[in-house]
Amino acid sequence: MRNHDIEHWDAEDVDAWEAGGKDVARRNLIWSVFAEHVGFSVWSIWSVMVLFMPMDVFHIDPAGKFFLGAVPTLVGSILRVPYTVATARFGGRNWTIFSAGLLLIPTLLTLYFINQPHTSYTTFIIIGALAGFGGGNFASSMTNINAFYPQRLKGWALGMNAGGGNIGVPAIQLVGLGVIALFGSKYHNASYVCAVYLVLIAAGAIGAALYMDNLRNQQANLGYMLEALRVPQSWAIAFLYIGTFGSFIGFGFAFGQVLNISFTADLKAQAALIAVPAAKAAAMKAVAGKASLHAAQIAFIGPLLGSLVRPLGGKWADKIGGSKVTLYTFIGMTAAAILIAMASTQADHHGGVAKGGVMTMLVIAFLILFVLTGIGNGAVTKLIPSVFDAKSKSIDGTAKEQAVWSQNTAGALIGFVGAFGGLGGVAINLVLRSSYNSTKSATTAFWIFMAFYVVCAVVCWAVFMRRPSARGVALAPAAAEPAVVTEAEAVVLEAEADGTTTSTASA
Template sequence: MTLLTDETARPRGAAGRRGRWIDHWEPDDDLFWAGTGRRVAARNLAFSILTEHLGFCVWLLWSIAVLHLADNGTVLSVGQVLWLTTLPNLVGAGLRIPYTFAPARFGGRNWTIASALLLLIPCALFVYAIENPGLPFWALLLVAAATGLGGGNFASSMSNITHFYPTDKQGLPLGLNAAGGNVGVSVTQLTMPPLIAAFGLVALGWVWMPLALVAAACAYLFMNNLSGVSQPYTLREMGRISRRPHTIVMSVLYIGTFGSFIGYSFSFGVLIKTQFAGVQASHYIWLGALVGSAARPLGGLLADRLGGTVVTFWNFLGMSFGVVAIWAAVTTKSWPLFLGAFLWVFATTGVGNGSTFKMIPAIFKTRMTAGLGSADEEAARRAVLTARREASAAIGLISAVGAFGGVLIQQTFRISLERTDGIGAALIGLAAFYGVCVVLTWAGYMRKVTVGGVRKSLAEAGV
């Protein structure tokens, strides 16, 4: 075994490529990890969080902007407002697929630099749109779509950071990485109203540009590429991973957790405004995303200790009860109950986000190493590397599907509002969906199956 030194991160690696490339990386080796692996991983995690955080800030820009468009001379219907918050989600979800595979093709550090600089585009377009309030609605839709670039950052960041940490220690760092991004939703919704009051709506675009440049510079100076994993995924490999039953099941579960988080985050302000006309939405809109983001590392930590499957199962039950409570609040027009129940649901989305992302690498490792004897160390090492690579790709694909789920949730609310003049029907449907997720979690991972000749559940196997 060779310990990692700073020499491996200097200008030219074994493959002859320039940049901060690391040629030897074995985080599952305890000595390697204790020696220098933990330090390098923590450094890359910190600056990955910075760029992902800014990506979420830009992605959710329109969720706060739509509450102030009328003051800027742009009057829209409820349906048009919901489309302006839905399209960024739709584009961001779609971009998560190519963003997933970008670190493997270009290097994690290199792509983090590029993804930070790409955030300048939606910010500049937003400034132009606000300074020209007579733009037609289709032009506003295009400007809103551009903020989807911020949504793609999550997939590339999570896919990249997965490679830096040991499989049995990924719950907390992945939770921190994701929470650092998720909290960008709350930061945008909390800090922007005072800026808008002081400098106008255009401040929403200007404020993120210098920060994106800082993030790109930090990635350039302090992050690393891993040459051992920077092999582009082939279309055949992507297709094979996407068709795996566990990829499909976990995608559905992630719709229930992250799809709910991002769908509610985009819609929360509009829902408050339509259901409780006397409440100032901008005073509360940021709370949901903050609670959900803060709960994500907790979900990862609980999953590391109790198992991702157990946490996910009970969490979906909690989500179901929370949505029923929201329905009761809407029916009785109780604002305190509405706010409390919605914050509970936001918290459960965060816990579920952390626990499901802990499950994914554990599932692939368990499946790849099932049946291997302890004596066959080389076969086990190859299986672990294959599992890590496939789990990284699956995480990106699953995160994309989850973000698409956010679009479905937004559209569920839009249809319910337009056809029933309320959100009760949408809430009943969501409660039923979370019930389906409870059943899927039990059937897929808590029910006993044969793994490596031994009958046990995947939860018992450490998933």
């Protein structure tokens, strides 16, 4: 039997990398992506389940469904902090096996209780919270892959790992669409979705056991995270990730519900015009099923596009710098949010019904927003290793010791940033819930999101792109502790300049 423990791993050793290290890294990346992919699907399982839960059967209104979507997002975000150190503490292979198996709990509970329509809302909230296990997988997976790849390839590798995982959101929505199209949206048909993922969870755990490895020279030390958090731009990166990943996962949960509400209003308006009572009653009865099908036909496209372009965001960040790509992304997200808010405003003037050009505008703007979140996710993630690679040059020690410090500190911060980003998804669902509760519309929420993207763009420019003054650069070393960067702009500009040079040379 193959030994799955690697005692000494140095991704920056070019000779060892070319002699077989890259094959080991690729094998671990493939199964890390698969396991994380399934984790994301389980994390977002309730974005699909709510399409099988008509209000007249489960007695959960749209606001309640938005909150149900927010709960697993919150729990998954919190779990990302301890999950960050888990791969170093227990081994990447060992932890992937365990964390994949853990997903059986929420999936089995969902399978049982979705067939019990009289279950209390509190019980569904608890089951939704357990689905948060899937969200924690992102942090452990990203930290693990960060250790396997050299600095020059981290943008691509982390983007591929995260993007492949993110596809778990549209994947389960596609499975849900297939079930609704083939069998209908009756609540008991949701069992097929759960059954598919029970098989995939088992496949992920078995694949990790057979093909992944443990890096024994990784260090599990929360001190690295505390050290990373003393670097000022770490907080700025976390804030920006709220805007990119928070939007991706938040709208990944909410997009289908927003569409479902709009289609329901449209179909009810059409049914109300039918003169024959029996035909009107039949049309009203069919509203829930048709609305769920129409919503499912569109909802998966946005998360799918956002997931597919995430590696592209990382690749662009490798070439021209994560800060530039991030700034351009937030400018585009602001424009997309304005279009969504305008379309929603027009729908409000027609009883919440988005028809024709208004619906087209709403969907296209949402798809653009999803694409931009994917690009932004890849770019923001690339900032993390760039910053700490540059900072490591000021740490006393050999080049190898500096690389280890950079790897462990960046890995620790990835989990924290991932947790922060997930909280953005919670905020999106809660703001939408509040907007629907107070105005019966999402328009107010969309204007709030637009304003937040403007703030993110300003923060990105001010912290990572504004050229530091000569005085600021001169004072930074004197004001800083040896292990702390206080001049964010100078460090990131240096890191991204080095990264661009490396990428150009390797191309």
